[in-house]
Amino acid sequence: xxxxxxxxxxxxxxxxxxxxxxxxxxxxxxxxxxxxxxxxxxxxxxxxxxxxxxxxxxxxxxxxxxxxxxxxxxxxxxxxxxxxxxxxxxxxxxxxxxxxxxxxxxxxxxxxxxx
Amino acid sequence: xxxxxxxxxxxxxxxxxxxxxxxxxxxxxxxxxxxxxxxxxxxxxxxxxxxxxxxxxxxxxxxxxxxxxxxxxxxxxxxxxxxxxxxxxxxxxxxxxxxxxxxxxxxxxxxxxxx
Numbered sequence: 212x213x214x215x216x217x218x219x220x221x222x223x224x225x226x227x228x229x230x231x232x233x234x235x236x237x238x239x240x241x242x243x244x245x246x247x248x249x250x251x252x253x254x255x256x257x258x259x260x261x262x263x264x265x266x267x268x269x270x271x272x273x274x275x276x277x278x279x280x281x282x283x284x285x286x287x288x289x290x291x292x293x294x295x296x297x298x299x300x301x302x303x304x305x306x307x308x309x310x311x312x313x314x315x316x317x318x319x320x321x322x323x324x325x326x
Numbered sequence: 327x328x329x330x331x332x333x334x335x336x337x338x339x340x341x342x343x344x345x346x347x348x349x350x351x352x353x354x355x356x357x358x359x360x361x362x363x364x365x366x367x368x369x370x371x372x373x374x375x376x377x378x379x380x381x382x383x384x385x386x387x388x389x390x391x392x393x394x395x396x397x398x399x400x401x402x403x404x405x406x407x408x409x410x411x412x413x414x415x416x417x418x419x420x421x422x423x424x425x426x427x428x429x430x431x432x433x434x435x436x437x438x439x440x441x
Contacts, residue, residue: 245429254330254417254432255369301369313382314359314430318368 215317232287234302332433344406349418
């Protein structure tokens with residue numbers, strides 16, 4: 212069975228500082244990995260994904276994530292946080308096999324960026 | 327291009343009443359997913375369809391819940407009878423199949439309150 216762990220319920224960072232939101236995963240075979248963001252009273256929005264190739268993936272709003280196969284991690288990063296980045300962030304995984312279409316989400320990490 | 331459209335956005339009902347939530351996926355997307363989000367349990371996959379056929383309904387909580395997809399542009403999630411513990415935000419999401427991992431597109435959600 213596949214699973215995702217987001218060890219931090221909340222991450223606090225000052226505006227302008229770098230941020231990291233952690234994610235580790237477990238899946239049979241090679242993974243497809245995703246990050247989604249949820250603003251209050253909204254649906255989840257896609258940020259970025261890892262399929263194959265370069266371990267550093269760049270996405271929307273200046274976010275990037277680094278795939279580390281040996282550590283089974285896919286941490287979300289941004290060099291300089293903005294107050295507007297404050298939201299709930301979800302990591303998700305599914306196997307890259309053709310018939311497996313079920314995406315498993317983590318429990319979410321709330322990012323709070325303060326002035 | 328319109329996104330995933332859900333209705334109603336908010337529903338308040340009394341215990342025992344029937345609730346029907348509706349979803350229109352993005353045109354051309356052949357996968358449709360129903361998720362439930364609560365503070366206690368996070369984001370749970372209830373059921374998903376491929377080409378209008380239910381593929382995995384193992385997440386449906388109990389027989390009070392049912393979902394249908396009569397055509398490629400419409401799906402319903404029905405709860406009958408509703409109970410207070412069904413109070414949650416219900417999300418519909420869709421994606422297209424293909425060789426690469428397709429990201430999910432979420433609707434804005436239907437917030438259900440059962441009194």
